[in-house]
Amino acid sequence: MRCVSCEGRYDGDDAGTCKQCHEDHKAKVAFLMTTHPSSFSDISLSASDDEEAAGPVPAHKAVLVSRSSVLRAMLENEMEESLSGIIKIRDVSYRTLRAFVNYLYTAEVCLDEQLACDLLVMAEIYQVQHLKNYCQKFLVSNLNLDNSLSTYTFAHQHNAKPIIDAALTLIIDNMDKLTAQEEYAELKEKDPQLVFEIYEAYLSKQVNKAAAQKGSSASYPSEYAEEC
Amino acid sequence: MRCVSCEGRYDGDDAGTCKQCHEDHKAKVAFLMTTHPSSFSDISLSASDDEEAAGPVPAHKAVLVSRSSVLRAMLENEMEESLSGIIKIRDVSYRTLRAFVNYLYTAEVCLDEQLACDLLVMAEIYQVQHLKNYCQKFLVSNLNLDNSLSTYTFAHQHNAKPIIDAALTLIIDNMDKLTAQEEYAELKEKDPQLVFEIYEAYLSKQVNKAAAQKGSSASYPSEYAEEC
Numbered sequence: 001m002r003c004v005s006c007e008g009r010y011d012g013d014d015a016g017t018c019k020q021c022h023e024d025h026k027a028k029v030a031f032l033m034t035t036h037p038s039s040f041s042d043i044s045l046s047a048s049d050d051e052e053a054a055g056p057v058p059a060h061k062a063v064l065v066s067r068s069s070v071l072r073a074m075l076e077n078e079m080e081e082s083l084s085g086i087i088k089i090r091d092v093s094y095r096t097l098r099a100f101v102n103y104l105y106t107a108e109v110c111l112d113e114q115l116a117c118d119l120l121v122m123a124e125i126y127q128v129q130h131l132k133n134y135c136q137k138f139l140v141s142n143l144n145l146d147n148s149l150s151t152y153t154f155a156h157q158h159n160a161k162p163i164i165d166a167a168l169t170l171i172i173d174n175m176d177k178l179t180a181q182e183e184y185a186e187l188k189e190k191d192p193q194l195v196f197e198i199y200e201a202y203l204s205k206q207v208n209k210a211a212a213q214k215g216s217s218a219s220y221p222s223e224y225a226e227e228c
Numbered sequence: 229m230r231c232v233s234c235e236g237r238y239d240g241d242d243a244g245t246c247k248q249c250h251e252d253h254k255a256k257v258a259f260l261m262t263t264h265p266s267s268f269s270d271i272s273l274s275a276s277d278d279e280e281a282a283g284p285v286p287a288h289k290a291v292l293v294s295r296s297s298v299l300r301a302m303l304e305n306e307m308e309e310s311l312s313g314i315i316k317i318r319d320v321s322y323r324t325l326r327a328f329v330n331y332l333y334t335a336e337v338c339l340d341e342q343l344a345c346d347l348l349v350m351a352e353i354y355q356v357q358h359l360k361n362y363c364q365k366f367l368v369s370n371l372n373l374d375n376s377l378s379t380y381t382f383a384h385q386h387n388a389k390p391i392i393d394a395a396l397t398l399i400i401d402n403m404d405k406l407t408a409q410e411e412y413a414e415l416k417e418k419d420p421q422l423v424f425e426i427y428e429a430y431l432s433k434q435v436n437k438a439a440a441q442k443g444s445s446a447s448y449p450s451e452y453a454e455e456c
Binding site: 010014015016018021022023024026030033040041042061066076130133 | 231236238241242243244248249250253254255256257260268269289295304334361
């Protein structure tokens with residue numbers, strides 16, 4: 001069958017939901033999306049570059065605590081943020097903060113590579129796993145030879161296992177091209193451990209390949225070998 | 229393919245989403261569900277039988293206005309409810325009100341026939357179409373000979389087209405049994421228009437059936453007719 005969401009073809013174990021149930025699910029998502037800060041806001045979030053931008057982003061404590069365990073702890077324990085009515089978010093641009101808050105209300109965001117990285121960092125800090133997964137998927141689908149080393153490094157810094165795995169596979173499949181890159185030279189200087197990890201994965205692949213080749217030639221049908 | 233939600237079998241045009249996209253959708257729904265009145269409540273809803281029960285149901289204006297256009301109008305226009313902080317819900321039990329508010333936060337409710345009817349009425353009054361659809365589906369799936377006339381009458385009172393259609397089909401397929409019921413005698417007294425509608429639908433079915441039989445006998449193969 002053909003998936004109406006991702007348009008891939010699926011059969012047997014990969015087949016999921018019929019059209020009607022899919023429509024029901026979509027309607028449920030639409031129903032549950034909360035119109036973002038329309039009115040009755042009881043908290044604001046302010047970004048580092050607040051003064052240049054449109055001021056703090058209004059929000060509702062009830063929604064924030066429901067989506068993020070970190071924000072829940074901040075707001076329910078009457079810390080400074082809860083009392084002042086403003087949560088100051090450091091080292092985050094207005095654009096990222098706005099997208100982050102909007103995601104908490106709608107589970108939707110239009111990503112580019114920079115925004116995906118920035119939101120993944122925020123999602124990790126505020127423990128919003130759903131957003132972290134979303135950013136990870138985007139970054140995996142945007143992997144290419146040019147960004148593989150930098151994405152790999154970034155993923156390691158933020159404990160993003162799916163990205164690490166995907167980037168490593170791409171890297172060890174293209175070792176010759178990547179070792180010629182400037183990023184490779186920089187990485188050797190900045191984080192030799194990561195380079196060792198790459199070489200170890202590459203080595204392991206080579207060994208497995210050699211073993212597989214040996215295995216397949218060992219199991220070569222003997223009668224056919226004689227014929228040859 | 230087999231639907232993992234409703235377990236029906238679907239092919240071609242009815243096939244919907246692959247397993248992965250279905251899992252993604254489920255995660256999105258779980259993410260968007262708001263933990264119901266945990267804290268930071270800024271409004272309450274009180275039921276008719278409030279004194280006997282657990283007091284008013286706490287809620288958040290931001291969620292209510294996002295789910296119901298009627299509640300939005302009440303709360304955004306600073307009507308009495310907004311100023312007093314209490315929305316009085318007339319002719320509704322505490323159990324129904326609690327389920328209604330909970331549905332606004334989670335899009336989930338465990339229905340029985342009575343609760344489905346009560347919530348359908350609330351959903352119509354407060355313009356929560358998603359809940360109305362949910363109750364309609366439940367009531368259609370619970371139709372049987374015993375409740376078909378009463379459900380049909382109820383559906384007419386609340387403009388529930390899918391229930392009207394399903395009940396009418398069941399009724400005209402079992403006219404002989406249903407006209408013997410006490411509810412039928414009562415309906416003739418209380419709402420003759422509905423009884424006319426039933427007879428007109430029954431008549432129309434009979435006419436179509438006769439036309440179809442005539443059509444099929446008219447196209448009877450002539451050579452075979454001669455043989456006979």
